[in-house]
Amino acid sequence: MQKGFLEFVNSQNADFICLQETKMQADQAEVPLNCDKYFNSAEKKGYSGTALFTGHKPVSLTYDGMNIDEHSHEGRMITFEAENFYLVNVYTPNAQDGLKRIDYRMKWEDDLLAYLKELDAKKPVIYCGDLNVAHNEIDLKNPKTNRGNAGFSDEERGKIDTLLKSGFTDSFRYLHPDETGRYSWWSYRFNARKNNAGWRIDYFIVSDRIRDRITRADILSDVLGSDHCPVVLEIDI
Secondary structure, eight states: OOSSHHHHHHHHOOSEEEEEOOOSOGGGOOOOOSSEEEEEOOSSTTSOOEEEEESSOOSEEESOTTOOGGGSSSOOEEEEEOSSOEEEEEEOOOOOGGGTTHHHHHHHHHHHHHHHHHHHTTSOEEEEEEOOOOOSGGGBSOHHHHTTSTTSOHHHHHHHHHHHTTTEEEHHHHHOTTOOSOOSEEOSSTTTTTTTOEEOOEEEEEEGGGGGGEEEEEEOTTOOSSSBOOEEEEEOO
């Protein structure tokens, strides 16, 4: 809020603003935007959390779409049902150093894919958020030294492979299949952002049947204020 967030939002005229890792309860900040604001906060204070800001009214809105208890305590999902599509805003669990949480991450991925396919059987899906994985070597600056680390383990990358073979499309790579040096997250250490030593771990992934309606998929790397930068999807839906 003190680093240009409101100015950025007001400059975008976006239909939906999806946030991840908010680390807050809904009553901790006044957000003076003329729209509806939905927060899904973790039970643990100062941890995880998602939010969605929009001027559109939902057909339905759920905070715990998977309806699985072990996934329902960290505020990691908001599903907005619109007339023509579902928008699923997600903050994917980090596998953590040494892949300490990889087993839980794999369970999350399997359950989430089942949920996305369930929604996709009803109407197209737009799935977005901090997915905490760089899919291919092109998606991070130093793939060789990070192979096997959290966010670039074979297990996590394999789950993205499975997702994209299940009727979904990575919008950025659909329009920019070979573009290099495009990242959405940089460590605060080692002057990573200054040197563009980053990772592309924030995505808009859409149902295959609406990918031809994508008109723009972009990464706004010049927008500061976080270790992540915004990613954008424009789609005619």
